[in-house]
Structures are given as C-alpha cells and as structure tokens.
Amino acid sequence: MPDIQFAPAPDDKQVLEIGSDLTPRFDANGLVTAVATDADTGDVLMLAHMNAEALALSIETGIAHYWSRSRKQLWKKGETSGNFQKIAEMRVDCDQDAVWIKVRPQGDRAACHTGRRSCFYRSVHLNEVGTAELQTDPITES
Amino acid sequence: MPDIQFAPAPDDKQVLEIGSDLTPRFDANGLVTAVATDADTGDVLMLAHMNAEALALSIETGIAHYWSRSRKQLWKKGETSGNFQKIAEMRVDCDQDAVWIKVRPQGDRAACHTGRRSCFYRSVHLNEVGTAELQTDPITES
Secondary structure: OOOOOOOOOOOOHHHHHHOOEOOOOOOOOOOEEEEEEEOOOOOEEEEEEEOHHHHHHHHHHOEOEEEEOOOOEEEEOOOOOOOOEEEEEEEEOOOOOEEEEEEEEOOOOOOOOOOOOOOOOEEEEEOOOOOEEEEEOHHHOO | OOOOOOOOOOOOHHHHHHOOEOOOOOOOOOOEEEEEEEOOOOOEEEEEEEOHHHHHHHHHHOEOEEEEOOOOEEEEOOOOOOOOEEEEEEEEOOOOOEEEEEEEEOOOOOOOOOOOOOOOOEEEEEOOOOOEEEEEOHHHOO
C-alpha cells in the first residue's frame, strides 16, 4: 500500500482551486480521469483512470499506475510488456477531478494495446456526403 | 440539430479499432471524454465531455462544443466569453470512447473558468515529509 493518503476535497471552491493541497475529487466509482502525453512530442498517448491507490503509487514511484475498469484491478502499465511510463511531470486541473501526466514511455514505447505509440491513431474527417470518417494517421503509428 | 448521425458501435472489436467509421462508444450517460490541447503549444487545456449532439456539432462547425454535466446542457465554449476553440484536428482513440481535439483558442484564450489558459495550472510534487503538494506553474498562467 502507498504511504500517501489524500484528505477529502474541501467544500470551499476557492481552496480547492487555488490551494496547495492535493485533494482529488474522486467520482462515484472512486476514480479521477488521467490523460497521459508524451513528454517529448506532446502527443496525447492515452486516457485512463486512477483510483486513490493508483494515484498515490504514481506520485510515490514516478511510474504511471492506473485502475483498470475492465479488469477491476490496479494496473501498473508495462508490468507485462515492459512498456512502463516514467512520469516527467504531473499536473492537476482546477477542480481536481483530472490529472495530466507527461510521460517517457519505456520498452517498445507502445501506449496502446494495439501496439501503437498512441491510442489516438485515427483522425476524424467530415467527408463530401457529410458523414464523419476516420483516417489512420502515420505520424502516431508505431 | 446537427446533420451527422452516429451508427451504433460494432460488436466486432477489430472493426471498432481499425475501421474507418466513427461509431462513438457513449457511456451510460451518453457521453465520451474529450481532451483539448493547444494546437500550437501542445499543452493540455481542459478535459470535458461531449454527447452525440456536441460531438456532431464540433465536427460540422469546427468549433468545440461540449456537454456541461453541471448545467446539464449543450455548451458551446466561448458563447458568452468569446473564447471559442477552433478545432485544428480531431482524433479518436482505439475503442472510440474518447476524442482528442487540437484547438486554437480565440478571444483572451482562456480555457479555464478561472481565467487561466489551461485548467492544469498546478503541478504535483512529493515533498520532504512524503505528502503531495501543489505548485502553481507560471508557464500556463494567463
């Protein structure tokens, strides 16, 4: 178990928004949203979730930990693949229900379970008949 | 009402992940998560949500539309402040439950309701006594 314990979020919105205490506003499932970007390229790699344990372990170890909603368990990313994410910086948003981590991917650097560098490998375009279609963008291909 | 209609997400995971159809996997509340980054600096500006209407309008108009969970209404960001977000690019993730938009903020360029350029204006640090504390980072100050 991690050492860090989080105090409950304050009722005072000002304290929440400008204070220096990390008091995450976990949702009804005990989760905050986490967005991971590549610390060097700026690309968004993945969106995932952290419970209190995953967030505390991420801060304490400097390695990204998430909560897997599908497997319902703590998920140290890279534990089986070796593609750990070293955290270069962590930020929290105004109302403390989301964190942004800038990471340096290890191993083969895949963030996506499909093997790609980023989960966001398709761009959205409005085509001539007015429907939205996807194009796989080579920039974020592995 | 927007013209774009989204087909239901396919049961076939392969089709969902490598297909060229945008078939968003809206959650139980009818929402996908949206992360907005600054198209020029790469900074994460905000995390929010889109329902089908907000997503369709974002694609059709090139201006970011969200669903306000607190106000329970469509939210064309900048409608009152003038801080519209022009979408330079939209991407969708592997399982189509999240979108990443690269935007060019208009007006005074604030994404955060506190007036700051980004909602992520505080970084998280582990201090000497092993607790997590926040520092306001001047880089993303308005």
